[in-house]
Amino acid sequence: MRTLLFLCIGLISSTVLLGQSKIIYEEFPSSKLDETRRLKIQLPRDYDDNVEKSYPIVVVLDANYLFEPVAGNVDYFGYWEDMPEAIVVGIMQGDMRYEDCSYDDTNFMPADKGADFFEFVGLELLPYIDATYRTAKFTILVGHDFTASYINYYLFKDPPLFNGYISLSPDLAPMLDERIPQRIPVLEQKTFYYLATGSDDIKDLKEITESLNTSLQPLKSDNFAYYYDNFDGATHYSLVARAIPSALEKIFSVYRPISKEEFNEKLMKTEEPIHQYLLNKYKTIEDLFGLTNPIRVNDFIATATACEKRKQWESLREIAALAQKQYPDTALGDYYLGRYYEETGDPKRAMRTFQAGFDKEEVDFITVDLMLDRADKIKEDFGY
DSSP states (O other): OHHHHHHHHHHHEEEEEETTEEEEEEEEEETTTTEEEEEEEEEOTTTTTOTTOOEEEEEESSHHHHHHHHHHHHHHHHHTTSSOOOEEEEEOOGGGHHHHTOBOTTTOSBOTHHHHHHHIIIIIIHHHHHHHSOEEEEEEEEEETHHHHHGGGGGGSSSOSOSEEEEESOOOOTTHHHHHHHHGGGOOSOEEEEEEEEEESOHHHHHHHHHHHHHHGGGOBTTEEEEEEEEEEEETTHHHHHHHHHHHHHHTTTTSOOOHHHIIIIITTOSSOHHHHHHHHHHHHHHHHOOOOOOOHHHHHHHHHHHHHHTOHHHHHHHHHHHHHHOTTBSHHHHHHHHHHHHTTOHHHHHHHHHHTTTSBOBTTBOHHHHHHHHHHHHHHHTO
């Protein structure tokens, strides 16, 4: 009896560790579907170690084959901070995908099992994930051909159920090619939409996707961030491996650490004070993804360097003060505050500020030797 009980428990939930990420298999009893659905969930690497942190959700339809490429890219991008670490939730569908995506023959909206599946995702699955795991408010839905068409129905909820949609070579239901462009202009919630095909995609689906792109391209707005890829040489199946990283890169572009391109094209050209650019970047991250992240050391250094190049000394002082607050045990803030005093004609205070960083943790190029050299040079020049 005890053996049977343990076996039943094992069928309900099991866990596998892959590398440092955790994969959980769950059997989810759905009252909407009147059946049990198998879920595959990947938790971020630091999920158990950082109990104060919350994570966006990426829901993957067709998880029988789409889960691994999505989960692998989410883990990889999260590791390098090119996107926030996220919880990936895969819904195993197999041959049930056709019933799950079924629609009415008259109005072409979800019907029968398709309507039940719609409610299963919105009224059962997402509330369960929110209640069970530490989730942020940002959600993405991913689908391929039939399921790529189906994900669009969530756009018509008010507000849309998901913040981001990754549609890979959609086999669109009738009228969706007209309804989607009509829905976009009235969206009041920031929505990210990624669409992809390939030059060797199935002919009909390639034409459908290209036509939809033609309709969506002019609709970009403050509330609609739209991205499109047509991969040269990609088939209906190989385009998935190329589209997923491209979609994540585009959707989370604002989240990434400041790159050389962002430095040159935005920081060095922005008309607002550079420290305000930095604050706005992280406010956008908070507003879009529900994440209150500390400012990265990389972004402090990038914006401070831009201040030096553009001689925005007051912005440099603001950045130094922020760095001292967020990284008080490092020499980061002391160094840039010392540079501010140097450039604004207060060498004695600059020297003392550099000296204050002697016993603090080194950061990047900001070493104890650098701080010592700066202080000694001022002492030599001014005879302090």
